[in-house]
Amino acid sequence: MISGKIGFIGAGKMASAIAQGVVRAGVAKAGQISASARTEQTLAQLSESIPGVETTKSNTAVAEQSDLLILSIKPQVMATVLPEIRSAVRPQTLVVSVAAGVTLEHLAKAFKRGVRLVRVMPNTPCLIGKGACAFALGEHATEDDARLVETLLGAVGEAYPVPEHQLDAVTGVSGSGPAYVYTVIEAIADAGVRAGLPRAVAAQLAARTVAGAAEMVISTGKHPAVLRDEVVSPGGTTAAGLAALERCGVRHALAEAVTAATERSRELGQSS
Numbered sequence: 001m002i003s004g005k006i007g008f009i010g011a012g013k014m015a016s017a018i019a020q021g022v023v024r025a026g027v028a029k030a031g032q033i034s035a036s037a038r039t040e041q042t043l044a045q046l047s048e049s050i051p052g053v054e055t056t057k058s059n060t061a062v063a064e065q066s067d068l069l070i071l072s073i074k075p076q077v078m079a080t081v082l083p084e085i086r087s088a089v090r091p092q093t094l095v096v097s098v099a100a101g102v103t104l105e106h107l108a109k110a111f112k113r114g115v116r117l118v119r120v121m122p123n124t125p126c127l128i129g130k131g132a133c134a135f136a137l138g139e140h141a142t143e144d145d146a147r148l149v150e151t152l153l154g155a156v157g158e159a160y161p162v163p164e165h166q167l168d169a170v171t172g173v174s175g176s177g178p179a180y181v182y183t184v185i186e187a188i189a190d191a192g193v194r195a196g197l198p199r200a201v202a203a204q205l206a207a208r209t210v211a212g213a214a215e216m217v218i219s220t221g222k223h224p225a226v227l228r229d230e231v232v233s234p235g236g237t238t239a240a241g242l243a244a245l246e247r248c249g250v251r252h253a254l255a256e257a258v259t260a261a262t263e264r265s266r267e268l269g270q271s272s
């Protein structure tokens with residue numbers, strides 16, 4: 001259980017996924033959570049999905065009252081929000097940023113000296129408790145802070161401590177990763193429809209195949225290549241399918257996606 005007030009600056013998709021996940025897991029109550037955003041619409045959506053959450057358009061009000069303050073705004077908005085909340089953040093408040101690219105050094109410069117900071121890269125499956133997250137502690141963060149972040153992220157998925165310089169690659173793999181996987185699911189389902197399956201059946205089969213295969217990797221601990229071999233019959237259907245996949249360069253396409261997203265995370269860090 002997390003004690004004290006949890007504040008979100010920014011109440012969009014990522015804040016909502018974490019807040020809902022945390023409440024659903026029973027690690028915090030809705031009444032402990034407050035959130036600020038620029039538009040009434042995102043605040044109304046958050047209140048609807050988590051009844052009892054306090055919402056406001058005042059970032060300083062949330063910053064002042066939070067024991068754990070989660071910056072869940074776009075990296076491009078940091079430049080306006082950080083100076084605004086600087087004086088409102090109390091010395092005992094732990095500040096967590098989920099923004100892609102924005103470095104601990106950049107955040108430390110924006111706040112008063114000694115502020116305890118943690119940089120996190122979550123992903124949207126936090127909403128259903130299946131997040132894959134990584135985090136890095138700032139200079140002044142303590143072991144208690146690490147435990148608090150592990151409790152927060154552990155409630156919404158798995159959390160891995162990494163050196164900060166690896167967080168851009170984490171963004172390329174798991175932060176942006178769900179979007180690649182949705183594209184893969186959509187493509188498999190579309191091809192299933194083309195091959196004659198009803199849309200609803202194709203969509204379920206595609207999604208459950210991805211989920212099942214991922215769960216096999218996680219629960220058996222086997223290398224994906226070993227698990228793949230178990231599917232491939234000599235002269236069979238899978239060998240034909242895999243040959244087509246390799247001809248179309250699927251490995252290269254996915255590697256390029258991870259590399260481009262990692263690079264973009266670094267760029268966002270430099271320009272924020």
Ligand SMILES: NC(=O)C1=CN([C@@H]2O[C@H](COP(=O)(O)OP(=O)(O)OC[C@H]3O[C@@H](n4cnc5c(N)ncnc54)[C@H](O)[C@@H]3O)[C@@H](O)[C@H]2O)C=CC1
Nearest residue numbers: 010011012013014037038039042072073074075099100122
């Ligand atoms: N969506 C995702 O899959 C992931 C997002 N992130 C990070 O999470 C952060 C938020 O992303 P999303 O939730 O996707 O964006 P979003 O666009 O859904 O939410 C952004 C929120 O910030 C609010 N906002 C805008 N200007 C503001 C201001 N001046 N003061 C206070 N609030 C303001 C908006 O009203 C909105 O509620 C980003 O930094 C992103 O890099 C990290 C991992 C995954």
Ligand SMILES: O=C(O)[C@@H]1CCC=N1
Nearest residue numbers: 099100171175176177
């Ligand atoms: O697209 C983005 O920039 C954010 C960060 C990781 C996932 N969504």
